[in-house]
Amino acid sequence: MTASYNSKVFIDNKTFLFKIQKMKRLAIDMDNVIADITEAFLNSHERETGVRLTPNDINGKMEREAFPTVLDWVNTEGYFRHLAVMPDSQRVVKQLIEHYDVFIVSAATQFPTCLNDKMFWLQDHFPFIGWQNICLCGSKTIIKADILIDDHFKNLDYFEGETLLYTTFHNVFANEGRHKRVNNWLEIEQILLP
Numbered sequence: 001m002t003a004s005y006n007s008k009v010f011i012d013n014k015t016f017l018f019k020i021q022k023m024k025r026l027a028i029d030m031d032n033v034i035a036d037i038t039e040a041f042l043n044s045h046e047r048e049t050g051v052r053l054t055p056n057d058i059n060g061k062m063e064r065e066a067f068p069t070v071l072d073w074v075n076t077e078g079y080f081r082h083l084a085v086m087p088d089s090q091r092v093v094k095q096l097i098e099h100y101d102v103f104i105v106s107a108a109t110q111f112p113t114c115l116n117d118k119m120f121w122l123q124d125h126f127p128f129i130g131w132q133n134i135c136l137c138g139s140k141t142i143i144k145a146d147i148l149i150d151d152h153f154k155n156l157d158y159f160e161g162e163t164l165l166y167t168t169f170h171n172v173f174a175n176e177g178r179h180k181r182v183n184n185w186l187e188i189e190q191i192l193l194p
């Protein structure tokens with residue numbers, strides 16, 4: 001594994017500044033939006049207990065309620081390295097970067113061992129996104145963009161722009177309020193692409 005990130009898609013500063021001045025800025029979350037962390041949780045739970053949970057078991061529950069040992073898993077080095085990619089996300093994000101200044105924004109610093117995992121996962125599955133457009137942060141209240149796609153109200157509620165709530169087990173029964181609910185990347189494609 002090389003130590004540097006995505007040197008092949010380096011954008012020079014002039015191009016970067018041109019992009020951020022001309023296009024709407026779109027912030028995209030990772031877990032449960034482009035990375036299928038729920039599948040990993042179901043697999044981990046099954047390995048630990050021998051029980052495969054179903055949507056009925058976890059829908060409407062927050063992560064720690066649905067998966068009591070989740071904090072052990074997400075603090076394990078390598079846990080975020082081999083997550084499945086959400087269907088259609090690569091194709092749609094690749095199209096979106098033609099129309100938006102796309103940033104991947106993940107609240108990652110809570111679990112320090114995930115930082116490398118997330119960078120190399122992105123390099124594998126979204127190699128067309130340069131390091132300038134990846135923001136691994138703490139609280140997302142620092143993020144200023146025009147549109148945010150996320151599965152957590154704690155991120156969407158404080159965001160000042162347009163908000164898309166990506167459906168996942170913990171928010172499936174929640175009232176989306178001012179946020180627009182999307183169930184998959186085909187719906188995002190319909191909403192955000194011309």
Ligand SMILES: [Mg+2]
Pocket residue numbers: 029030031032033150151152
């Ligand atoms: Mg998420």
